[in-house]
Amino acid sequence: MLSGMALPVSAARYAGARVPRVEDLRLLTGRGTFVDDVVRPGMLHVHFVRSPMARARILSIDASEALALDGVHAVFTAEDLNPGVHEHWYSLIGQDVPDTPRPPLAQDEVRFVGDPVALVVAEDRYVAEDAAELVVVDLEPLAPVVDYATATATDERVHEAYPDNVVGELGGRPVEQIDEIFAAAPHVVRETIYQQAYSAVPLETRGLVAEYSGPTREMTIWASTQVPHEMRLFTSRLLGLPEHHVRVVMKDTGGGFGQKAMPQREDMCVMLAATKVPAALKWIEDRQENLMSAGQGRHEHGTARLAFDDDGRILAAAIDHVQDAGAYPVPWPVQTAMVVGLLFPGPYRVPDATFSCRSVFSNTTARTAYRGPWQFESLAREVLLDIAARQLDVDPIELRRKNLLRADEMPVANPCGMPYSDVTPLETFEHAIALLDYEAFRTEQEQARKSGRYLGVGTSSYIEPTTSGMGFLGTEGATIRVEPTGKVNVYVAGGSTGNSLETTVVQLTADALGVDIRDVGTIQGDTAVTPFGGGTGGSRSGSMIAGAVARTAEGLRERIATIAAHQLEANVDDIELAGGRAGVRGAPDTAVTLAEIATIAYFDTNKLPPGVPPGLEASGRYRGQAPMIWANATHVCTCEVDVVTGAVTLLRYIVSEDCGPMINPNVVEGQIAGGTVQGIGGALYEHSAYDDAGNPIATTFLDYLLPTSTEVPTIEYGHVETPGPGEGGYKGVGEGGAIGAPPAVVNAVADALAPLGVRIARTPLSPASIVALIEEAGT
Structure with missing residues (x-):
């Protein structure tokens, strides 16, 4: 049996160093893979019909002329898609929070300029855009609530269920309890400060490809996202599919900054529509759509x-x-x-x-x-x-x-x-x-x-x-596999959104196992093979992944050292890992390479010491420091x-x-x-x-x-x-x-x-x- 002891590795060689980013060669030479680079057999394209008014009642939608256009496969409205929603809550917030309305397509009323009213599916993006121009949406204008600062003083309502236009209110202790301090203070400074709305403006706009298999009830999504595992959970809940029937693949993502931290309404529409067509659907947002409808911050x-x-x-x-x-x-x-x-x-x-x-x-x-x-x-x-x-x-x-x-x-x-x-x-x-x-x-x-x-x-x-060490973002997992050649692969939820998690992971793993950084690779962003993780957000990724790698490497180091000690006829406590070798402390010529240990673990398993299983792979999970x-x-x-x-x-x-x-x-x-x-x-x-x-x-x-x-x-x-x-x-x-x-x-x-x-x-x-x-x- 393995003892659980701590084993020495060489002093950190990479953590703390200005190591060049391992992803830069791919990205700077134009070899990255973004959502728009994904092509599937027979793939169809999506474009949204959006409201030109800030607030209006939807009287009718006539898609007949659009459907008659060559290359158009379908036009979906709220009546087609919205009934398909099972649940649509976010793990970060939880299902018990009094969340706000979030219909995939506008139904009965549009509520901002850019509100998606219909979804056009066509053989290419150009046809889809042309068809969207042919969809006739009859709107009855209503007085909009534009200025949030005066929204509580108007009789107009953004949502009927919120009669004062207030989403919610929270506060600290009653202000009367400290007003006495202000009243007695020698000096009081007061100002009302206003901040305008502005946007994340990621280099890559929002987008996804959704491919549904009806016979197996399986959905595969390629997404520009910060949270592949949350998107998988969200898709499962939205469509009523078993979670293991959903796969989300996140390749390169050209920035998120919070805008891609959770699936939004257009994502919901594409997911729902994908279950109604015979091929994969691709939606790529253009820049005008992004600035108009992808969301704002700060206001x-x-x-x-x-x-x-x-x-x-x-x-x-x-x-x-x-x-x-x-x-x-x-x-x-x-x-x-x-x-x-x-x-x-x-x-x-x-x-x-x-x-x-x-x-x-x-x-x-x-x-x-x-x-x-x-x-x-x-x-x-x-x-x-x-x-x-x-x-x-x-x-x-x-x-x-x-x-x-x-x-x-x-x-x-x-x-x-x-x-x-x-x-x-x-x-x-x-x-x-x-x-x-x-x-x-x-x-x-x-x-x-x-x-x-x-x-x-x-x-x-x-x-x-x-x-945070609490809730959805409170844990992070990793899997480290030493391959039969002695090279190392690290699997984390991660995702390349510009925050260099690929480089971070290989640095930390190389140090944890005492190997050359060039011998470490990482697989991230694919929910089919990576352990569950909270994604990028909340300034969490580096420290959480460091914990996940450390917890996972502990067990793997112990297994490597145990095999090496058995081969070298040494005490396991005397084994140290450095330079891609496991050697005896104080005897630099007495060592076996990680490749030789991997050969034993995978091919010469009769040479393994008692109690040590074949293979060199470990999974671990880290819990952050609460709160x-x-x-x-x-x-x-x-x-x-x-x-x-x-x-x-x-x-x-x-x-x-x-x-x-x-x-x-x-x-x-x-x-x-x-x-x-x-x-x-x-x-x-x-x-x-x-x-x-x-x-x-x-x-x-x-x-x-x-x-x-x-x-x-x-x-x-x-x-x-x-x-x-x-x-x-x-x-x-x-x-x-x-x-x-x-x-x-x-x-x-x-x-x-x-x-x-x-x-x-x-x-x-x-x-x-x-x-x-x-x-x-x-x-």
Whole structure:
């Protein structure tokens, strides 16, 4: 029998190193496999007929002319598809949550411009698009609810079952219990801060291929998704199929950022329609559809308050937060709204706090998960802190220094009950400020103002929940197989969505087994062969997969060492694994290669020691640290504002991050950079805007502006490595950049314009809005 002892391997050679990404050769040479690269025999193509109105009653749908077009196979409406739904809840939320309506196709009423009304199936995409133009949808216009901020004050209803247009509300302790603190405080700072809607805009839009076999009742789906196993579960529930009759294959995915974290209504339609046609169905969303109907994030506002004593120390914090849920939010938005309130105290020493959070329907596209969906807590708090510094006439850096939590105070619970641990808010902040050389910048700023130039600096500090140890996302599995040749394959749920899980897995496995990284491969994203996993989201993947690999490798190392000890006539405790060999410690010439051990395990099984089974394969499962692993960071931005044109030029951008020991600094910095650029876009450029009639007015890249390499400065990185409580001390890093960037940029612009009396409380900071603020301050 195997004893379960810990066996030594060589010191880590790959974890912590800047190992080149193993997937880059494939992706950079155009050899990746995305959903649109998948071709099936006789495959048919899907295009949606979408509503041109924000809200209207569906009187009739006439598809006769479309069906008469050569190459059209079918046109499905709600009457055809919606009755096929068995269940459609998400594992992340659970079936007992009071979820919102989510019909596959619009039925009786359309609720936003882009709402899918019918699905056309044709021999190719071009015919399907032409046929969609021939479908006649008779609509009776209804007054839309466009502005979520006034949605509770109108008699119009997005959904009849919600008479006040409120999805749900949650809150902390009664606000009256801390109002006394605000009433008695020497200083109270208050502001209502608004953030616009903007979108994930993945490089690859949404898409899937669904192939159904009627005789066997089996469904195979190739999907652009962050969650192959959740898509499998969702498909099983939706269609009433046994889970083992559903296979989801996720190859390369060109970005997700939360938009692909859960199947949406179009995915449901394609799954349902696939059961009604004789061949596979492919749907690939175009860019206009993506910007119009794939979902939005961020759209929200909050009235935030901070109370201070005469020394500038925070006495209490409160936020009254309202978010736009759109017409069909994915998933239930109230839960993430609550996180805004729970995290509003942030990484600061706040004695008392409370919050209220409300999610409101509107006749606009759905609210979907978007990189750090609770990010508004940081925007509201950090912008308010800079406003407070100017109001109290203190330096914003000194104000933060007085209030930031220190590493030696951990663990500590914030006043809303969040149990922080293993974080370094003040230390990371000081590191970022030192990288800037803050005093030198203030000197430069003063000199620039004398010559009529307006420079500014802004900071943003946050604490981020990562790697939950609870519920659907609380475990992750792995299978490691040493093949008969001695090469290694690692199977994880994973998925290549730009977060380099392929590289992460081979690095960790090579270290765990003491083999060359070139001898390790990984298979990910295929539910037929990979163990169940929660997918990418919540900054969980790196640390959870590290745990899964570690748990799985333990048993496999022991088996390898036991076989080697038997062959070498040595004590198993003296065996160490290094360089693809199992050798006796202190006797470097006494060793067997992993290939030789594999030959015994698979072919010469009579040479195996007693109690050791044939083969070299192990599966394991890791349970994350409950309830949460925390990361933290500080962003520092400097900029120059042209007060005539309103143009903002970013000068320097610094991120000091504590995500624990880094598995691969290249990957960590890539994740920080990607999120930071998205946050810069949200602060300055991106806006999913609607007119008063509910028409989206930014559905192409002519109108929806994205930052490019010419607008984004070189990002400078600082790392504070404090181990977390999980495997290897690793923490999450995927969402942080998008959380920290918007308030840092806003604060930098506000600091630049402070001499003009400008007070910023609304994004995006377009040139026109900046000019308007300057003019308003001057009147």
